Amino acid sequence: MLQHTHHRRLLATVATTAALATTAPAALAMPVDGGGSVGTTPASEPERVRVVRVQVDEGLDWSDAGIGAAGMLALVLIGVGGARALASVPRHARSTAQS
Numbered sequence: 656m657l658q659h660t661h662h663r664r665l666l667a668t669v670a671t672t673a674a675l676a677t678t679a680p681a682a683l684a685m686p687v688d689g690g691g692s693v694g695t696t697p698a699s700e701p702e703r704v705r706v707v708r709v710q711v712d713e714g715l716d717w718s719d720a721g722i723g724a725a726g727m728l729a730l731v732l733i734g735v736g737g738a739r740a741l742a743s744v745p746r747h748a749r750s751t752a753q754s
Contacts, residue, residue, distance in 0.1 A: 664741055666740070667737050667740030667741050670736075670737070671734075674729075674733045675730075675733065678729065678730075
């Protein structure tokens with residue numbers, strides 16, 4: 656019976672770790688200037704000026720809130736599932752305690 660409990664705990668740990676690893680964000684590093692390095696433009700060519708317009712958003716972005724809520728729900732369900740899997744109360748112990 657000890658091996659069965661150990662197997663369940665190992666399985667729950669592996670499942671929880673895999674679920675958390677799939678939800679971790681990946682690093683997305685990109686150069687800001689499009690990949691060129693400083694000093695690669697010839698001196699005779701004038702520098703290009705980019706005009707950036709920024710729009711100020713003062714409202715709540717409901718799609719971001721929904722994504723955050725779904726992520727939190729997933730983490731809670733993973734935690735509850737892991738806790739239930741790690742609860743090592745054998746079935747025969749539950750049946751004898753009730754009768």
